[in-house]
Amino acid sequence: MAGPLTRSLHSPRVLVALGMVLCVAFCAAFAGLVAPHDPSEQNLLSILTPPLWDAGADPHFLLGTDSLGRDVLSRLIFGARTAMIVAFAASTGAMVIGSILAHVSGYFGGVADWIIGRLVDIWMSFPPVILSLILMVGLGVGLDRVILAIVLVDWTRFCRVLRSEVMVVTRHDYVAAARLLGFTHWQTILREIVPATAPLLITLFSLEMAIAIVVEAILSFVGLGVGPDQVAWGQMIADARQNVYQSPWDLLLPILAIVFTVAAFNLLGDGLRRALDVRLAEAGH
Amino acid sequence: MLATVVKLIARRLLAAVPILLVVSALLFCVLRLLPVDPAAMSLPPTATIAQIEAKRREMGLDRPLPEQYAMWLKAALHGDFGRSIQFGRQAGGLVAASLPATIELAAAAMILAAILGFGGGLLLFHLRGTLFESIADLGSILLLSIPEFLWGLILLFVFGVVLHALPFTGEVSPNLPQPDITGFILLDSLLVGRFDVFLSACRHLILPAFALGLAFSPTIMRVLRSSLFDIYHEDYIQQARLRGLSETQILLRHALKNAILPTLTLAGVQFGILFSGTLLVEVIYSYPGMGNLMVDAVRNADLPLIQAIALTYCIVVLIINTLVDALHIVLNPKLRTH
């Protein structure tokens, strides 16, 4: 599987996308160093200053300040941290749960497959937005709750798509051969099936990162996301809506940040899909 | 064929019953996690502890959870979803009053998404092999990365705030009456012959419908394009070329006909997702539908109402999916014989 992955690095699409992702990831990882200000520091004397390219800007605040006089640039950077933590943790969680169930279901078939299949059916009959809202209502706000909610909503995306892939791979001769060689079921799954489904898994993971970022933004936007002391893009948008006439950039900048990051992961997913030659119904998306 | 379709729909709806039961039970449990007491909340702040206890008994909140659920289910089957805490009215009635607006919005958005999606898909396909191919492709990925609530904000900002070109709050202009016969404002305004109301409702629908339509069209675009790609690899396209058909004829007579099926299936699945996507768009545009009611209910911890709305979303999505399946059968001759 190292082969196709290295090969995918020759795709310009993947490279560009990786560059974009790394850019956001860098901001997230080194937010404390990159950001010029403390993102929560308020300056009640310089509220809603415009960004540098507009008249009346304060050179202290490159992208201006919000309604509490907080530095928008620093908040964008720290917002990237929140977004990336949520997206990475939630996607990993959803992937682990979803792919374990998918492998059990696709490999063993029978009763396990039936139960997991029904579970997926039930889950899928909840529209994702509604389910995540309901979960947040029940769980309460907070970074960990957002992650948990996304995991609980999105594991089905992995499970459904991977299951059929596992079923296909299971029918291959080399899987039967592995069993004949005396491999246990778990050994067979780990050594033969997982490597075969890995490209699909990686692609799905990248796409899930994009979805998780959007969901986090939506939840923070309606006030059911990370807590009030966390910096989040969705929260920035919700705050900026109140002042859209005086400082439109406060609204536009976090929107741009979300679109940039989501596009990066979608592009990466698309590039990987092509490079790794993964068949992926777009409907799951 | 009709019999097959009816049978299929019946079977699917029957299969939906246990799903809905589990879904409603799950909803019930999750909402009970909330650290609020529905009994206390439905009484005035001055109620005494004894009064709240009495109310708890009256509402059955002192019984074990499964029993509570059974009580709720029994009432729900009779159409009684409990009284909304904040409005003091039947939750079912509140949902019924706001559902038509959401359906109208979702339908308008779906039509737009289909038009934009098919148009865009053909354009993408048309550009294959040209210099613009990768640009258009990247463009479609960018479009794919803008969810409906961001479109909602962007369109509101550009066309409402900056250009003042279109209204962006409510369903019709405040100075016009709102006829209420079926609850569907577009239909009702025509029924009473008020074209001004109809026009106003259309103008109010434009921005929210576009916000949703734009968000859901890229997927349709990309599926149409990739199905067309697949089909052009089939032998019969080559044969058609050899028979001397023009590219346009091939597209219209052979390719599109076959590409439409997977695209429509996808569009159907999308419609289910789009329907719940109305929630945020309604909030952004103060559109008086179910989404707005839901967020209101969530803010006020109005458990009976949250439950009724969430269940309605699930039911509508289930119905949509069933209908899509039926449509699939109708359109696909191969499946019909089974």
Next chain:
Amino acid sequence: MAFKLRRRSFLQLATAAAASIGAMPSRAATSAAAKDSASIGWPNDVPSWDPNQRFTPDAQSIFKAVFDQPLGQSTTLKLTPALLKTWKLSEDALSMDVELRDDVTFHNGDKMTTEDFRYTFFERPKSGTKLDTANSWRKVQDIVIASPTRATMKFSSPAPTAPQWLAFLGSFVVPKKYMETGGLDNFLKKPIGSGPYKLAEYELNSRIVLERYDNYWGGKPKLERVTIEIIKDPSARVAAIQSGQVDFTINVPVREVQRFQKDPAFAAGLDPISRVILIQARNDLAFADKNVRLAAHHAINKVALSKAFYGAAAVPLSVLATPGTPGYIADYHFKYDPALAKQLLAKSKFGPNNPVKIGFATTNGQFPSDYDVARAIAQMWKEVGIEADLQVIDYAKYFELNRARKLPEATLYSWDNATGDPEIFLGYQLNPKMPFSPWKDQDIGNQVLALFNVADYKKRIAGYRALERYAVEQGASMPLLQSIVTDVRKRNLHYTKYNNGWVLPQTFHWV
């Protein structure tokens, strides 16, 4: 600002485009065609069409259009006759004689009599626990009817603020016959009152259409039809007035007011009202320590909050009463002094490096800039050594959390008192028997309870003024600012402003 320039050119473009296709109703056209009607962008729907059921200050203005109150208030909050021609509280405040007008009819034509008065203030409140009026009129023992226009209210204990309450929340006379024969559900569907407007059309959470009631006993409203659009989001309200979708709106962000004031097509105002923004304090947990409470209060720069979020129009308060009301103490000032706050904290072994940890709850969107104010206060506290864990709560859950003693040490809150009477400020706030405050201390509580039974007006007011100071010095009461109401209207639309923030549709007129 570059954006503004761009907007203007966009605007010209758009106007030109609209003129050419004739699709966009221009501002001038809408207002010229609609001289006998107006549309209002309003932040909240009524909680229910039963006006006695739930007390919400915002709904008061709408209720006052459809229903009538026994007493009215002048723009400066003096009580005025309304449904009642005269009212006389006995000296011991245990009974009150009232005389009802004889020319009042409900919207269905039924005449209003003292039967309806008794039904509203005695029979309904006593019939169950569902009504908020059950609490405000809990002392009513009976209402003795002498004639269709004369009655006497009997109280179980002194009710010195009974006249104020007749003009306050929930005190709307409802039609007994109509309610009893048709039932509550019918009333909720087709509510009728005796107010200047009839409810013509109602769509939940969306719009309320009022039509003039031609047989109104009082002055006839100038506008035939008033449409109230429910627009919850402040920025959407701004957009709606900007684009001409509505003629009037309230509670827009303060900075928007300043922008509209420069626009010749609009008039915009920023007015203090009889509503107080305060911090509700508990008397236990980390706030059991008086030093911490006082430090928390001294650390808040109220002037800076007013400047930053209320255009400096919100008056910083030192006692729990607004300027111009009887309980206000003009010469008492509670200092903003972060150094003193640090000293107080140091006495209790706390400091910026060893902060005292408290919980701090706030609403988000309940009143203008609430969330911003809370976040700014949390920052001010941090600087002196109080670390606040900020949490957003829903206003609807406040009472329940308080009853279960689950509120944190401090809660940002706003308290409306359209009457201006100190009992309904401090008296209600610190009354341990009422659900409003998390402060449950017996010392202050007993003093409040005693004041509730003082019948003499002067003695009562003096008592409250003394207690207000005492409560602040104990750290039990932390008033912050006088709340403001913002409004934006088309320049030629006029209405009467009340000091309590009422916006009455019956006072609207075009000039």
